[in-house]
Amino acid sequence: MPVAPTRGRLRPLGLDEVTITSGFWARRRHINTTATLGHCHDWMERVGWIGNFRAAAEGRLPKDRRGREFADSDVYKLLEAMAWERGPDAGAALDTITDAIAPVQEPDGYLNTAFGRPGQGPRYGDLEWGHELYCYGHMIQAGVAQTRARGEGALAKIARRAADHVCATFGPGGIEGVCGHPQIETALVELARATGEQRYLGQAALFVDRRGRGTLADPEFGRAYYQDDMPVREATILRGHAVRALYLAAGAVDVAVETGDDDLLAAVVRQWEATVARRTYLTGGMGSHHRDEAFGDDFVLPPDRAYSETCAGVASVMLCWRLLLATGEPRFADLAERTLFNVVAASPSEDGRSFFYANTLHRRRRGTVPPAGTDSPRAESSLRAPWFAVSCCPTNVARTLAVLPAYLATTDDHGIQLHQYTDMDIATQGVALQVRTDYPSGGRVTVGISSSPGHSWTLSLRVPAWTEGTTAWLTEPDGTRRAVAPGTAEVTRRFRPGDEIRLELPVTPRWIAPDPRVDAIRGTLAVQRGPLVHCAESVDLPTGHEVDAVRVDRSAEPVDGPQGTVVVQGELITSDQARDTPWPYRPLDGPTEPPTDGPDEPATPTTAERTGITLVPYHSWANRGPSTMRVWLPTTEPPVSPPAG
Incomplete structure (x- = not known):
């Protein structure tokens, strides 16, 4: 160790x-x-x-x-x-x-x-x-x-x-x-x-x-x-x-x-x-x-x-x-x-x-493939x-x-503590147990006891902090099922070979909002599914789009997509033949449209394409070639105006 x-x-x-x-x-x-x-x-x-x-x-x-x-x-x-x-x-x-x-x-x-x-x-x-x-x-x-x-x-x-x-x-x-x-x-x-x-x-x-x-x-x-x-x-x-x-x-x-x-x-x-x-x-x-x-x-x-x-x-x-x-x-x-x-x-x-x-x-530009040698x-x-x-x-x-x-695991005078979840076998101090789980894709963690001393001891399982606001469940060997809060869930008993303890964690995608004091991401949202942070990657967008075109709809909850992805509803902002405006700032009480490009030229039209947007686990990004990527996503909501006064 x-x-x-x-x-x-x-x-x-x-x-x-x-x-x-x-x-x-x-x-x-x-x-x-x-x-x-x-x-x-x-x-x-x-x-x-x-x-x-x-x-x-x-x-x-x-x-x-x-x-x-x-x-x-x-x-x-x-x-x-x-x-x-x-x-x-x-x-x-x-x-x-x-x-x-x-x-x-x-x-x-x-x-x-x-x-x-x-x-x-x-x-x-x-x-x-x-x-x-x-x-x-x-x-x-x-x-x-x-x-x-x-x-x-x-x-x-x-x-x-x-x-x-x-x-x-x-x-x-x-x-x-x-x-x-x-x-x-x-x-x-x-x-x-x-x-x-x-x-x-x-x-x-x-x-x-x-x-x-x-x-x-x-x-x-x-x-x-x-x-x-x-x-x-x-x-x-x-x-x-x-x-x-x-x-x-x-x-x-x-x-x-x-x-x-x-x-x-x-x-x-x-x-x-x-x-x-x-x-x-x-x-x-x-x-x-x-x-x-x-x-x-x-x-x-x-x-x-x-x-x-x-x-x-x-x-x-x-x-x-x-x-x-x-x-x-x-x-x-x-x-x-x-x-x-x-x-x-x-x-x-x-x-x-x-x-x-x-x-x-947040990767704004597509990367270049580094030389192999x-x-x-x-x-x-x-x-x-x-x-x-x-x-x-x-x-x-x-x-x-x-x-x-x-x-992954520890012990003390009272028993064994499981801190991280993966398929594993543990054998220590006369105890043998098997942990079986599809975590982090799924939230079911099953602990089977195959050997145990003849006295009572405590099995402790961490209930992750990310479960806050949802409900996790623990089922004991006698079938008792109870809700458990973030922190530690404990089962104390005289375990016998064949006993099984099951922890059910609510691994579903959720919106995450930043502390408003983090200036750089104020007004954006991210998605987390269980312990996994997700991100938008340009390879999952229609051809010609980069991730800075993404706007997400916070009123629609994220849902599971195929193969560990998450799908959110939102818009892709597109501009046809976009041109720079003379100045990229305007008074809040000024016109909502940018100024025209010239006396006889209207402003470049901007359109929004409503679509589902696929997000992938952050740890997997950039495995499919050069791409742009972002974790914190702007929303479809308009900027908030200050109160009249």
């Missing part, structure tokens, strides 16, 4: 306790295993990132080094994914790459291909942008994954030597600094959990407490960019670079849980609450700035400029999972579900060999690209899908 706290409200179940058997996530994980891991491996060989280690061992650096200063970290994320995968192919590839890395580690544990050699920058000479500690973080997490999934091996020993080096170099009496990109914190805590060595935890706590005390230089984006503007305990909201902020928050939760620091945990919960309330997209995506990959101000959530980086989605799931384990509160699983289905699942293509880096909610220099969404010059997202998706079963 990726997170194994020694304290907290809930205990996660590991890969040896949960098996995904079929359904949405089984298909995604199969593609990850059979296509994505090999794709990432091939590309890292092609662009030279794995070759950097061979070049280092052979004394060919810096001349032959390829990629950005943090390229080592993506090799480590791939190794983590391979470690979680149990197949022999992944194990063999892991060993081969590890054999290339091992000779590069120096006697004191230092290991990096971008710094420390003649012609390169000095060790830790650029804590703001060098990413040395960040790279260690991903290496250590890969080593922990190997230890937990396969037993301690060469990679785990390399990671532990690097962690010892970090403690010696940045511990008391050492360099009193932090990395510009948080990540080392979560890794050190997890290594402490895996080994029982508490100095790793102590070093992580030092890094968390040093953050926000001005140890890093002020960058062009401001000190909040890497969360060095104020101490973690004093912050009230997540800000700056979204991935950095979320990784730091996850590390702070880890430290808080292991040290019993309730004040630190409460600070992160407050930051999460404010961020979800004011700075999060409908998809669960985080980060509205392209230039600095950062959170914007409160309610600044433009759909067409949504950055919503895939890595931020992964980091959000990591944070939510930690908060869920610490508190037991289902709201954290709610956001994790939203983000998994609408950000993480949206990144890879159907074949698992191309990816979105950023996840826009060239890495993309840009992260902005157009079409999924096979690789990027900065390719942190494909490997982040790969490691998340590889370990996904460990994010």
